Amino acid sequence: MTTSTLIAIVVVVALVLALAVVAGVVLNRRRRISLREKDETEARPEVKGGGYQAGGGFSFASGAATAEPETARTAESSAPEHPVEERTEVEGQPGVGDDAAVPRDTERRGIVDVELPEDTATAEPAAEPTAEPEVPAQPEPEPAAAEPVAPPEPEKPEKPAAEPEEIEPTSGRLERLRGRLSRSRTTFGQSLLGLLGAGDLDEESWEEIEDTLLMADLGAATTTEIIERLRGEIASRAVRSPEEARAVLREVLVDALGQDMERSVRALPHGDPADGGKPAVLLVVGVNGTGKTTTTGKLARVLVADGRTVLLGAADTFRAAAVEQLATWGERVGAEVVRGNEGADPASVAFEAVSRGGDSAVDAVLVDTAGRLHTKTGLMDELGKVKRVVEKKAQVDEVLLVLDATTGQNGLMQARVFSEVVDVTGIVLTKLDGTAKGGIVFQVQRELGVPVKLVGLGEGPDDLAPFEPGAFVDALLD
Numbered sequence: 345m346t347t348s349t350l351i352a353i354v355v356v357v358a359l360v361l362a363l364a365v366v367a368g369v370v371l372n373r374r375r376r377i378s379l380r381e382k383d384e385t386e387a388r389p390e391v392k393g394g395g396y397q398a399g400g401g402f403s404f405a406s407g408a409a410t411a412e413p414e415t416a417r418t419a420e421s422s423a424p425e426h427p428v429e430e431r432t433e434v435e436g437q438p439g440v441g442d443d444a445a446v447p448r449d450t451e452r453r454g455i456v457d458v459e460l461p462e463d464t465a466t467a468e469p470a471a472e473p474t475a476e477p478e479v480p481a482q483p484e485p486e487p488a489a490a491e492p493v494a495p496p497e498p499e500k501p502e503k504p505a506a507e508p509e510e511i512e513p514t515s516g517r518l519e520r521l522r523g524r525l526s527r528s529r530t531t532f533g534q535s536l537l538g539l540l541g542a543g544d545l546d547e548e549s550w551e552e553i554e555d556t557l558l559m560a561d562l563g564a565a566t567t568t569e570i571i572e573r574l575r576g577e578i579a580s581r582a583v584r585s586p587e588e589a590r591a592v593l594r595e596v597l598v599d600a601l602g603q604d605m606e607r608s609v610r611a612l613p614h615g616d617p618a619d620g621g622k623p624a625v626l627l628v629v630g631v632n633g634t635g636k637t638t639t640t641g642k643l644a645r646v647l648v649a650d651g652r653t654v655l656l657g658a659a660d661t662f663r664a665a666a667v668e669q670l671a672t673w674g675e676r677v678g679a680e681v682v683r684g685n686e687g688a689d690p691a692s693v694a695f696e697a698v699s700r701g702g703d704s705a706v707d708a709v710l711v712d713t714a715g716r717l718h719t720k721t722g723l724m725d726e727l728g729k730v731k732r733v734v735e736k737k738a739q740v741d742e743v744l745l746v747l748d749a750t751t752g753q754n755g756l757m758q759a760r761v762f763s764e765v766v767d768v769t770g771i772v773l774t775k776l777d778g779t780a781k782g783g784i785v786f787q788v789q790r791e792l793g794v795p796v797k798l799v800g801l802g803e804g805p806d807d808l809a810p811f812e813p814g815a816f817v818d819a820l821l822d
């Protein structure tokens with residue numbers, strides 16, 4: 345082999361190596377999405393706002409217009425099944441992930457049949473079975489401590505004594521309270537914007553975006569869906585600038601929140617109450633301390649501010665303080681309160697509240713129920729009974745499940761059990777002001793298929809807002 349042949353071979357090998365290196369670099373560049381080459385002249389993609397038409401205010405609807413006809417349940421079909429193996433409790437004690445403190449509903453007391461008032465004969469629907477389901481065979485721990493308590497008659501409704509106070513305007517609440525979402529905004533919204541706007545989006549960046557979504561409690565399924573959509577949209581729209589990436593992010597998040605979900609609170613009466621129409625009936629349910637009583641009071645204020653008359657039913661008879669708390673809310677807005685003594689049968693109080701609401705021709709009856717751990721089968725059955733007893737008198741238009749946004753996965757577990765027992769129609773997510781995990785909104789809706797209708801953003805009396813996907817996402821991203 346001559347020297348010139350050798351040189352030729354070396355040159356060819358060097359050329360092939362150089363070509364391979366260049367091809368590798370080009371391929372790697374193509375896989376990245378660069379946001380650095382901002383083209384100011386390109387028009388930003390139009391971003392659609394949320395489809396929910398609350399217009400910044402609360403949206404109320406009549407149950408008659410939207411509620412599905414209630415079918416009378418039989419005791420057999422409505423008795424929820426809670427096989428022992430599915431329970432998270434261990435011998436009645438909270439399990440991992442449950443409330444650490446011994447809940448007040450560990451108090452033992454028998455569940456008694458309710459003596460319904462006289463007018464039950466005229467009540468509807470007639471198909472309700474006369475026998476309430478038996479207390480499940482699974483006994484509460486320490487059954488010997490259970491004392492049969494005769495259901496005291498609900499007390500006479502109280503007329504508020506104090507002058508009703510000023511109520512913050514109900515429109516634009518989410519706008520006004522958007523600052524309360526600052527913790528979620530910092531750890532969720534701003535992290536995402538930082539990652540998407542930082543420049544080259546390689547696999548590592550997408551992993552970080554995924555982690556951010558998971559940390560904010562969006563859940564694995566929603567996170568995967570959002571990442572896939574984001575990747576697709578950013579690539580297909582040839583997104584170049586951080587502003588464009590933000591617009592795409594907003595659109596994807598708003599869509600993931602379900603723009604078409606019906607979020608009106610069914611709190612408007614069926615016809616004119618002054619002319620024989622019936623009040624709307626709302627039950628407020630949830631675990632201890634999630635904010636049921638507070639939410640009931642806040643909602644009453646919104647309705648009163650909108651010119652509606654309200655009656656409050658204090659069916660949280662486990663805790664005298666809860667009854668007092670609701671009575672105070674009633675006084676503050678000039679609403680009548682029907683209350684029972686501590687230990688009174690909650691179903692009896694709820695029934696009386698609905699009867700009284702009809703007699704007083706109010707627009708809405710809001711019934712605050714006792715908090716109960718979702719793991720307590722007997723107490724959950726009792727909640728089902730509250731609803732069935734109320735249905736003897738009137739259609740229940742709305743069952744609002746109050747969930748504490750700071751409890752994460754445990755909140756979801758609660759939601760599943762409650763919706764088995766009482767057909768939850770809307771979620772109120774409270775304490776969003778105290779958490780960085782605002783992403784729970786996405787997960788809870790997806791898991792339950794029930795819309796988040798209201799959000800609690802503070803302890804103040806007017807810190808309740810209607811949930812609007814567009815405004816919520818804006819609050820997270822701005």
Ligand SMILES: Nc1nc2c(ncn2[C@@H]2O[C@H](COP(=O)(O)OP(=O)(O)OP(=O)(O)O)[C@@H](O)[C@H]2O)c(=O)[nH]1
Pocket residue numbers: 630631632633634635636637638639660663666714715716774775776777778799800801802803807
């Ligand atoms: N920060 C914040 N605190 C809230 C919110 N909603 C309720 N709270 C507080 O949560 C605590 C419990 O609220 P309650 O309304 O008493 O809860 P509950 O579910 O009725 O409790 P039980 O009667 O024990 O079942 C109170 O201190 C409320 O002020 C909210 O949106 N944000």
